[in-house]
Amino acid sequence: MTSVSNQNEVRPPAAEQPLETKRLLLKELVAHLREQRTQAREDWARRIQEANLLTAMSSEEIFAEATSVYDNYVEALATGTFEALQAYARNLSERIIPRGVETNEVVGIVLLLRDVLARSLFSKYRSDFAMLNRILDAYEPAANRIAITVAVGFVQERERTIREQQEAIRELSTPVLQVRERLLILPIVGLIDPQRARQLTEQLLRGIRANRAKVVVIDITGVAAMDTSVANHLVQTVEASRLLGATVIVSGLSPEIAQTLVNIGVELSKMTTVGDLQGGIEEAERLLGYRVVPKLSDAAEPEAV
């Protein structure tokens, strides 16, 4: 864990002090920060705006968040526990990530707060240099740890959001659609890698089961290129579907793909292939016994299905 090692590197001067003194110092520090609450908050909010950070938020919002962050910050210093701050950081990240707040902004504002507080300590203990040193020794490791906690919380939250979105994209990228009773369409668009091919097959098989599908049209118009492994996945999908009792029609093989498949010698003879999606659906309807009749001829002479 980098956060722990960083913090240990910073700590040595402070660790040399007797623990009791350190606690007293922190106590004094916290008292000072509570006293300075109004002043420091305003300074901080002003400096955030001056530095052009958090531009996505209004100044009222910045001030409100600044207040909560400040209180949580002082609380973490006072108690020495970071769970509450961590939870708050996660919550804050959850709210501000959708608004486009960047990592550098979050790190920036935390470092600004650290700076604002350090300045206020400087001005208070200006006269007593030794005391200032000791106070800073007590303050800095804790402040660093807080900055790290908030930044790591933000990054983790962001990664979580990204993971969720990736998951959503993956789900969306392989829709299994029912166009008629017992007829499914699986349009495939884009690149197929082994993982996606696997997921595709699983979703299709589940879809066949759920919709009691009899015929499936796999449309690969949107697939630019195909290699041996993808072709084999396709063959496997067709065979697995057949084991569930569904017939698969593959549509939309481009001339390039057809040529590739013939060149690499993939066994496609077992597959029913049709030129385009329309043809695929028509073939599927034929297999299912549907018959699409234009309205005019319908009135003239309805044929028996």
Add this chain to the structure above:
Amino acid sequence: MEVPILKQGPFLIATIQTALHDADLVQLRDAIVEKVGKLRAKGVIVDVTALDVIDSFSTRTLSDVAHMIRLRGANTVIVGIQPEVAFAMVQLGLVLEDVATALDLEEGLAFLNGKDRKGERTVPRRR
């Protein structure tokens, strides 16, 4: 464990309830093939819904059943292969070649009925 083989009109239905040993499978095969002749059945449904593993021996035995029954003048359909099982099977290259399959018992019956009336039709027409 013995698999019950039930007569339902002109068809026989064998529902496999639990995972079977190789010997049980062979016994099932022999029993089905014998009963098809004795009961003059026109079709056989083997229901494997309860199986969560279908290995190479099961696949071979099932396809043997289908081929032997064809030689005896009837049709066979395997029903109820689970999606996960189907996926695992094709990955292992076990594809039950030339054997009819259907989603479940109902589909299997519809398939055999279609065969009964119309001869070689893979997908039965809707009513």
